[in-house]
Amino acid sequence: MRNTGALLLASRAESYRANLSAETGVPLRELDRLATAADLMRKPGAKATKVRLFTAFGTRSLKHLGEQEPRAFRSQLEELIAKTGIVKAIPTPREVMSDVYWASLYPVIISMLGL
Numbered sequence: 374m375r376n377t378g379a380l381l382l383a384s385r386a387e388s389y390r391a392n393l394s395a396e397t398g399v400p401l402r403e404l405d406r407l408a409t410a411a412d413l414m415r416k417p418g419a420k421a422t423k424v425r426l427f428t429a430f431g432t433r434s435l436k437h438l439g440e441q442e443p444r445a446f447r448s449q450l451e452e453l454i455a456k457t458g459i460v461k462a463i464p465t466p467r468e469v470m471s472d473v474y475w476a477s478l479y480p481v482i483i484s485m486l487g488l
Contacts, residue, residue: 439477
């Protein structure tokens with residue numbers, strides 16, 4: 374595979390990921406992690422720091438991110454950051470609202486990932 378688009382297409386369903394895991398020898402859990410990162414990074418501005426934060430929270434796809442209620446989500450992220458120190462700065466309310474809004478607009482490519 375040459376890019377994240379190819380990874381997303383090859384990972385779009387659980388059965389596809391299982392086949393890809395068998396063909397490549399890459400553990401299914403690792404494929405899920407890579408597919409999650411690739412899906413979340415489709416949103417402009419979603420860099421490694423946000424992907425790390427969102428996945429630590431339990432977000433598994435743009436669809437899942439787009440289903441969050443922004444105020445509650447930010448509050449939960451703030452708690453996670455305070456407990457773990459996973460990132461240095463808490464996203465602003467405006468950033469979280471934008472992330473959730475934009476994520477809700479993107480088409481679903483992959484089914485929910487079970488990390």
